[in-house]
Amino acid sequence: MKKQIKFYSGNIAAAEGALVAGCRFFAGYPITPSSEIAEHMALRLPQVGGVFIQMEDELASMAAILGASWGGAKSMTATSGPGFSLMQENIGLGAMTETPCVVINVQRAGPSTGMPTLVGQADIMQARWGSHGDYEIIALSPFSPQECFDLTIKAFNLAEEYRVPVIVLMDESVGHMFEKVVIPPKDKIKIVERKKPTVPPEKYMPYKAEDFVPEMACAGEGYNVHVTGLTHDEKGYPQATDPEVQDRLVRRLCDKIRKNEKKLRDIEEYEMDDAEVAIVSFGISARSSKAAVRLARQRGYKVGLIRLKTIWPFPDEYFEKLADEIKKFVVVEINYGQIKLEVERNVGRDKTFLLPKMGGEIHKPDEIYRKIKEVYNGN
Amino acid sequence: MKKQIKFYSGNIAAAEGALVAGCRFFAGYPITPSSEIAEHMALRLPQVGGVFIQMEDELASMAAILGASWGGAKSMTATSGPGFSLMQENIGLGAMTETPCVVINVQRAGPSTGMPTLVGQADIMQARWGSHGDYEIIALSPFSPQECFDLTIKAFNLAEEYRVPVIVLMDESVGHMFEKVVIPPKDKIKIVERKKPTVPPEKYMPYKAEDFVPEMACAGEGYNVHVTGLTHDEKGYPQATDPEVQDRLVRRLCDKIRKNEKKLRDIEEYEMDDAEVAIVSFGISARSSKAAVRLARQRGYKVGLIRLKTIWPFPDEYFEKLADEIKKFVVVEINYGQIKLEVERNVGRDKTFLLPKMGGEIHKPDEIYRKIKEVYNGN
Amino acid sequence: MKNNNWKDKMKYWVKKELKPPHGKVYIIKDRCKGCGFCIEFCPQGVLQESEEFNAKGYHPPKLVETDDKKCIGCGFCSLICPEFAIHIEKEEEKDEKTD
Amino acid sequence: MKNNNWKDKMKYWVKKELKPPHGKVYIIKDRCKGCGFCIEFCPQGVLQESEEFNAKGYHPPKLVETDDKKCIGCGFCSLICPEFAIHIEKEEEKDEKTD
Amino acid sequence: MEIEAKSHPLDRYLRAERIPHIWCPGCGLGTVLNCFLHALEETNINLKNLAVVSGIGCTGRVAGYINVDSYHTTHGRAIPFATGLKLANPKLKVVVFSGDGDLFAIGGNHFIHAARRNIDMTVICVNNYNYGMTGGQLGPTTPLEARTTTAPYGNIEHPFNLCHVAAASGAVYVARWTSLHVRRLKESMKEALNKKGFSFVEIIAPCPTAFGRRNKEPTGLETLKYYKEHSVIKHGIDPAEADIEMGGDIIVGKFVDIEKPTFDEAVHELIKKARK
Amino acid sequence: MEIEAKSHPLDRYLRAERIPHIWCPGCGLGTVLNCFLHALEETNINLKNLAVVSGIGCTGRVAGYINVDSYHTTHGRAIPFATGLKLANPKLKVVVFSGDGDLFAIGGNHFIHAARRNIDMTVICVNNYNYGMTGGQLGPTTPLEARTTTAPYGNIEHPFNLCHVAAASGAVYVARWTSLHVRRLKESMKEALNKKGFSFVEIIAPCPTAFGRRNKEPTGLETLKYYKEHSVIKHGIDPAEADIEMGGDIIVGKFVDIEKPTFDEAVHELIKKARK
Amino acid sequence: MRIEIKFGGFGGQGIILMGNITARAAAIYDGKNAVFTPSYGPEARGGAASSNVVISEEEIDYPYVTNPDILVVMSQGAYEKFAPILKDDGLLIIDEDLVKLKNGEGKVAKIPATRIAEELGKRIVANIVMLGFFTGVTKLISYDAIKKAVLESVPARFRELNEEALEKGYRQGIEWQEE
Amino acid sequence: MRIEIKFGGFGGQGIILMGNITARAAAIYDGKNAVFTPSYGPEARGGAASSNVVISEEEIDYPYVTNPDILVVMSQGAYEKFAPILKDDGLLIIDEDLVKLKNGEGKVAKIPATRIAEELGKRIVANIVMLGFFTGVTKLISYDAIKKAVLESVPARFRELNEEALEKGYRQGIEWQEE
Numbered sequence A, B: 001m002k003k004q005i006k007f008y009s010g011n012i013a014a015a016e017g018a019l020v021a022g023c024r025f026f027a028g029y030p031i032t033p034s035s036e037i038a039e040h041m042a043l044r045l046p047q048v049g050g051v052f053i054q055m056e057d058e059l060a061s062m063a064a065i066l067g068a069s070w071g072g073a074k075s076m077t078a079t080s081g082p083g084f085s086l087m088q089e090n091i092g093l094g095a096m097t098e099t100p101c102v103v104i105n106v107q108r109a110g111p112s113t114g115m116p117t118l119v120g121q122a123d124i125m126q127a128r129w130g131s132h133g134d135y136e137i138i139a140l141s142p143f144s145p146q147e148c149f150d151l152t153i154k155a156f157n158l159a160e161e162y163r164v165p166v167i168v169l170m171d172e173s174v175g176h177m178f179e180k181v182v183i184p185p186k187d188k189i190k191i192v193e194r195k196k197p198t199v200p201p202e203k204y205m206p207y208k209a210e211d212f213v214p215e216m217a218c219a220g221e222g223y224n225v226h227v228t229g230l231t232h233d234e235k236g237y238p239q240a241t242d243p244e245v246q247d248r249l250v251r252r253l254c255d256k257i258r259k260n261e262k263k264l265r266d267i268e269e270y271e272m273d274d275a276e277v278a279i280v281s282f283g284i285s286a287r288s289s290k291a292a293v294r295l296a297r298q299r300g301y302k303v304g305l306i307r308l309k310t311i312w313p314f315p316d317e318y319f320e321k322l323a324d325e326i327k328k329f330v331v332v333e334i335n336y337g338q339i340k341l342e343v344e345r346n347v348g349r350d351k352t353f354l355l356p357k358m359g360g361e362i363h364k365p366d367e368i369y370r371k372i373k374e375v376y377n378g379n
Numbered sequence C, D: 001m002k003n004n005n006w007k008d009k010m011k012y013w014v015k016k017e018l019k020p021p022h023g024k025v026y027i028i029k030d031r032c033k034g035c036g037f038c039i040e041f042c043p044q045g046v047l048q049e050s051e052e053f054n055a056k057g058y059h060p061p062k063l064v065e066t067d068d069k070k071c072i073g074c075g076f077c078s079l080i081c082p083e084f085a086i087h088i089e090k091e092e093e094k095d096e097k098t099d
Numbered sequence E, F: 001m002e003i004e005a006k007s008h009p010l011d012r013y014l015r016a017e018r019i020p021h022i023w024c025p026g027c028g029l030g031t032v033l034n035c036f037l038h039a040l041e042e043t044n045i046n047l048k049n050l051a052v053v054s055g056i057g058c059t060g061r062v063a064g065y066i067n068v069d070s071y072h073t074t075h076g077r078a079i080p081f082a083t084g085l086k087l088a089n090p091k092l093k094v095v096v097f098s099g100d101g102d103l104f105a106i107g108g109n110h111f112i113h114a115a116r117r118n119i120d121m122t123v124i125c126v127n128n129y130n131y132g133m134t135g136g137q138l139g140p141t142t143p144l145e146a147r148t149t150t151a152p153y154g155n156i157e158h159p160f161n162l163c164h165v166a167a168a169s170g171a172v173y174v175a176r177w178t179s180l181h182v183r184r185l186k187e188s189m190k191e192a193l194n195k196k197g198f199s200f201v202e203i204i205a206p207c208p209t210a211f212g213r214r215n216k217e218p219t220g221l222e223t224l225k226y227y228k229e230h231s232v233i234k235h236g237i238d239p240a241e242a243d244i245e246m247g248g249d250i251i252v253g254k255f256v257d258i259e260k261p262t263f264d265e266a267v268h269e270l271i272k273k274a275r276k
Numbered sequence G, H: 001m002r003i004e005i006k007f008g009g010f011g012g013q014g015i016i017l018m019g020n021i022t023a024r025a026a027a028i029y030d031g032k033n034a035v036f037t038p039s040y041g042p043e044a045r046g047g048a049a050s051s052n053v054v055i056s057e058e059e060i061d062y063p064y065v066t067n068p069d070i071l072v073v074m075s076q077g078a079y080e081k082f083a084p085i086l087k088d089d090g091l092l093i094i095d096e097d098l099v100k101l102k103n104g105e106g107k108v109a110k111i112p113a114t115r116i117a118e119e120l121g122k123r124i125v126a127n128i129v130m131l132g133f134f135t136g137v138t139k140l141i142s143y144d145a146i147k148k149a150v151l152e153s154v155p156a157r158f159r160e161l162n163e164e165a166l167e168k169g170y171r172q173g174i175e176w177q178e179e
């Protein structure tokens, strides 16, 4: 087998990435600008023996992929803002029951119905905080169709490794843009499978974890597992009035992500070696930012780009350290300041600058360049 | 008329507050620990000529109170975490269409079903970020049945004044605790009504605002208003492909709250005059914190309490200023660090300390006192 | 006022007529999207596609004959047109433009 | 093994019997919550409330007579008990405890 | 000679500045809206008290074209929004206008519950067998074997019979027409508007762009011709017998017209009692 | 003499360490679970391949007591969760066990859609006329005039006839029993378990704590006596005629038992075709 | 001074109401500060029940009962569960027919509240008998206050019965005090 | 160098496909970098359509077309909408039967693409005729590449027709070039 070169949109690339990662169940509900993912899965899944189902809404879609995951399949859904809002309760159930699954959110401009066909990046905070209670997820953000492919595979791998819903935070621009995508030979692609119990059913403790992540027995494997969204002990049984059980459980659920931030960190640094000002960006905005950095470098500005591929968990430590070296940070995002808050938390408000867009269009490299100049020259 | 003294739980007090504020429509779906609010409204609303309806779920409840608000009624729903998650999409619609309404979230321990009958405070971030896209809401947090009464009235007033969904972030402990509640005479209670258009229908621009907040014409008033969750112009018509319209709209929706933070600020300072260490807390946690401050003061520690009654918008400026005077901040909350992130953003990570609880019980004053000692003595 | 007249007329059409009435066909050409519904389903075959293009690039309908007495003013075209591009006035009524 | 026997028996009960069979009544007293279903609906009136309290403070059922031949082993009590507190063994079968 | 006109008598019911509407050539939605406005003309409803609520979809855009108080809500939530509107202001006549997907996929629960409660509102559903707005995906009314973008191998899901679901849930008025039955549809809309309680009118309508062209009816005209050949009027039959199949007859007519106390009446009755 | 025992033959189907269960004295849920376990005993289902899915509610706790793979999901979402489970692993026998509120209030949409698609699963609904778990609020099956904590003046909402809704949505097997009809219920459960496609069994059961005591049946026993007097078995009737009213007869029996291709079969058929 | 009181028993005995009445009497009619918190299990199903009252002249910050000064129990289960957290010099009040003391306790006041209630003809007023006893024994709350609070909590037709129950309990409490 | 191309027309003309084919030809068969972005209205209903292609030897960061170097229009509406953003020295390519030029333009290449397609018997291949013309005129993409990209985009039974359409257009393009 050798590599193939395709001309895919980000949406198609993500769907193909899912198939390569082993996704064999997709439940979804159409919504612009994500629908091509569902449509492509409807076409392709049966060809590889997988099941596609269009559910009655996004609540059902999310619940169905959790069910399918417990049925033993790698499963996924795809949506956009309004649907993502509807999925929040069951994303919480996924986090609580530690169910591997992937949710793609192709972001459009909100709030509410907003601009259905146009770009936004304002669901960043929602991806982390949208469900009630304390929990953690992982969120990745691709900036090209190639990365839609790559990061969707990675999303499945992380979902299995950490037993957590992984969100792929795409945006309309990246989703609808067509570009070359290189599909590596199969044996060059790393695929992670979930850890299975190695002990017999009598000895199995479904929610006992040595190293944060417990082993997972699915339906029909003979382990008679009980799975609940209530606070549960290591056996999986409800203990909904014992604060100690709650403490142990919730800390573990959060810490398995928080304490692995460094492993999960995925940042592209561009022209950062001698940078005095750093642009912080992600997704489609990072493409404009890169162009702006090129422009600025040509004109002698010592500017670099920090592109976040892993958005959650946020690389606090990374930024905290950088704060000593970099004078100013300019956050470029298509929202009214979300990642900006995270950067600010780490490097201080006086060093943090925001170039927002409310959605419906992406930054022009020029605008960013002007902001760089302004910030660089200190006003 | 003179004041009355009642013995109410926080839930009943909130319901009574709503009635006093003029609430005449309640749509809800039962969920522990908020159900007493619905139950009390079912009993009391008909007595004052209002309508109670139990809907089929929380999505419907939220949509119904938006509809009722456009029907001209002050309207409210009450729920807890799982239901709050389900309301997010339509809270976004409320923010986008600038629909006055009140949502009470009596927080229990999450994530997911968690501990239905026990306390949590982990929906703080969700209250702000739970729906997709950029928007702002107002959130208030009472710490006693008396304040449940007072702040629910305030919530209705702010909802009308700012045309925004206002969240009352209660917690199970405050909701279920009974205490004395003083009901002031009617003429001592300030009630705000929504601004109505003063121009004839032909001249009316439903989404044009002089001072951030447009005037509101309800159904049946002859203004033939069109209301949409799509990006809309000042006439209220969809303009879902014009980024400039989006920019103007979303900035206004956010800025009407952000730029009024100072007016919305509501903080109780306790023993802060000469404090070197400040506890930051809210809701039931602030009661334990207050006890702890008393304890610590008795033993000579210069400690004070900053109790947040308005949680969103967060008082950035207030904390930023305080950072010069106060050496250390200890955030006491029943979650794994949410308000802590906000404080940190304003005063710096090195000055911010967290005493979390994962839920199911509240802090004992003792624990807080020990933390104060530890932080005070610098380790 | 004019509109109210029109409303009365509508009510009138619904009643069964004894002698075949006549209708006057009004067309707002630039609204037409050329779906052909009015042409296909006119019970009298009164309408046909015109050769001319409208601003949107469609061919709005026109009368088959210059003599428009064939139209019985049944109002079907007016009810089925998705674009509010065609409407009818009964001939018996005194001629009055609706706009 | 034992359980399988029990399963066979269940199947057996479903069949119509020719001569009245007999049943042996087993009670797990501490599981009983005193709902009275078994007592009320036993077709033979075999059961009654006992005076004794169980650990939970309820009165579990007991046989009306010490002679338990009245029980026909119909299994109704066993099916309706919400607490899995009562079950039956057919007398004809060789006596075998199920636990 | 035909006369060239600049405006239409129904323009006063429309937000005329927003016409032309966004719907495709040959789409059935314009016809349905047209019939509705004619129906309004012919009833005595005070437009000041009329409110139209839509969800999201091509049909959902209706709310944006009628010149009355109109609400374009979230996908699936038109009915609960309308419930709040109506209960808060009993003098309103509330009409919900939306698509098969909006009302019966994501919004199915609200539909059956509003029908159950017999909330006083009229629900008009344009059933074009698919999700037009998002580009032609499977919907809960897509006939078996039809092709859609998410059923590229042909649909394997049994569709709902909307009238049957409405009747089983408790609707007091249930009728179905196609967008070709303009006169009967208009009359049915008038009946529904005049009915107290939860009334439901289903309109089978062409969506050439998203559905027709994948199913051998690339123009609205061809679909209308199909309706002409295959519609069978059967008033009063058990809606259970009015299933829709690809290539089969479409049974239309008024299926249910009964009396039942409405929620609105009951709640205001209750208020009267409680206030005493 | 009665014999004192320490365990029960059905214990091996139970997570015995979790018994006693949380249900109140006189609650019908234990009886229903008991019948279900007896039904399992008497069918040949391989327990390894049985999965039980519940939503939230008193009934929803069933999943936590049966010793098989069991999933206690979110309120209302048992059916879509079960849909995913079944489609991902076709060898599973999937049973959804939940309450009237869970399945028909918040979960109503999933119910009608799963029935429509004819997903191969058995849905067992314990209808206790209210939300037991949250303390006795109004539910979609609360009879008119009954009192609940959120209907202190008596209920004014027409209740669903669940069997009618199930049939109209497409279920291939529909039956109703009370928790007094233990034998017939057990047999019905066996039939449902053996049925291919979407099968539905409704069980009317007492909730003395939350419902009965507000409606003159303060104990489960009194409610069962009511069932005894007022139940009428009518196999095969149109479920439309089996409405439930306060103080009226309760019509029970098997109402629907038909054959229809299941979604599961169709989807695996489709896969076979697509792979060629 | 802060006084913590815990009431315990099983579902159906009216334990929650006891806490509510006590705290309301203190707060509304005796003009003190008082907080009442019911205790919730995972679900409100039968089984054990308890409720908590804190009374103080000062502001009450922390509202829960952690080490009761007074423990009133009407079931063996509640006794066994809560006796360990009773303050060392705390007062234990029991229904003597329902609770068997295990090991040497400190201060104990006993009354056959349920039996007295049965004698009055209504078993369910045992909690009111007990409340009266509690009032007489502890003198924490004025008799007047508790009486008002009881009477406004019960339907009109049961007022007399409840008043009698309260008084019976109260008188025994006074007697106990005098002993 | 970065080249920006915009295609415009109305729904049904296959404007989106033109962009897709062009960019794919450049990216896959000519080995350049290319990005194609369709343009979405509020909803994908009839009306105006456009698509955008950026081709470059270097990495393409910003993927949208803001000032096209080449504007290919097949409707009057598209012409009027997009002509103003064409670069000053940009090339305008039009279907001469469908577009009436308004004011003195710079470089213009004209072809009666729709008429040619009708002559070939299928009006819907007008876009392919136009693509051939565009290829011949601009030489941005090799004929081989565009041909491959076209052929893999159409159903087998229409291959020949499309090849013919492409070639016809291409030849006219070469001619134009040579003029």
Ligand SMILES: Cc1ncc(C[n+]2csc(CCOP(=O)(O)OP(=O)(O)O)c2C)c(N)n1
Binding pocket: A029, A030, A031, A032, A058, A082, A083, A086, A113, E056, E057, E058, E059, E060, E074, E075, E098, E099, E100, E101, E102, E103, E126, E128, E130, E131, E132, E133, E134, E139
């Ligand atoms: C929560 C949510 N999910 C999905 C969508 C995307 N969406 C918009 S309209 C629509 C379906 C419309 O179908 P239908 O109601 O049949 O209307 P039609 O366009 O066919 O008239 C969908 C899925 C949305 N807007 N919101």
Ligand SMILES: Cc1ncc(C[n+]2csc(CCOP(=O)(O)OP(=O)(O)O)c2C)c(N)n1
Binding pocket: B029, B030, B031, B032, B058, B082, B083, B086, B113, F056, F057, F058, F059, F060, F074, F075, F098, F099, F100, F101, F102, F103, F126, F128, F130, F131, F132, F133, F134, F139
């Ligand atoms: C989203 C959400 N809303 C509300 C609740 C609260 N809740 C738990 S169970 C229940 C109703 C249960 O009623 P039913 O399904 O009839 O079960 P029962 O307890 O009567 O057996 C409700 C409303 C919840 N857990 N989640």
Ligand code: SF4
Binding pocket: C023, C025, C041, C042, C043, C044, C045, C046, C047, C070, C071, C072, C073, C074, C075, C076, C077, C078, C088
């Ligand atoms: S009114 Fe009737 S007869 Fe006249 S043109 Fe229209 S459809 Fe034909």
Ligand code: SF4
Binding pocket: C031, C032, C033, C034, C035, C036, C037, C038, C039, C060, C061, C080, C081, C082, C083, C084, C085, C086
């Ligand atoms: S029905 Fe209307 S849109 Fe269609 S062809 Fe006739 S005039 Fe034109």
Ligand code: SF4
Binding pocket: D023, D025, D041, D042, D043, D044, D045, D046, D047, D070, D071, D072, D073, D074, D075, D076, D077, D078, D088
């Ligand atoms: S088996 Fe039948 S007869 Fe025997 S005790 Fe039980 S119910 Fe009565």
Ligand code: SF4
Binding pocket: D031, D032, D033, D034, D035, D036, D037, D038, D039, D060, D061, D080, D081, D082, D083, D084, D085, D086
């Ligand atoms: S049925 Fe069971 S719980 Fe009820 S009384 Fe009999 S043994 Fe006890």
Ligand code: SF4
Binding pocket: E022, E023, E024, E026, E027, E028, E029, E058, E059, E128, E132, E133, E206, E207, E208, E209, E210, E211, H045
């Ligand atoms: S997509 Fe279908 S429903 Fe939507 S406007 Fe076009 S034809 Fe009508």
Ligand code: SF4
Binding pocket: F022, F023, F024, F026, F027, F028, F029, F058, F059, F128, F132, F133, F206, F207, F208, F209, F210, F211, G045
């Ligand atoms: S509340 Fe009702 S349904 Fe729940 S356990 Fe008690 S009796 Fe059963």
Ligand SMILES: [Mg+2]
Binding pocket: E057, E099, E100, E101, E126, E127, E128, E129, E130, E131, E132, E139
């Ligand atoms: Mg549709």
Ligand SMILES: [Mg+2]
Binding pocket: F057, F099, F100, F101, F126, F127, F128, F129, F130, F131, F132, F139
């Ligand atoms: Mg129930």
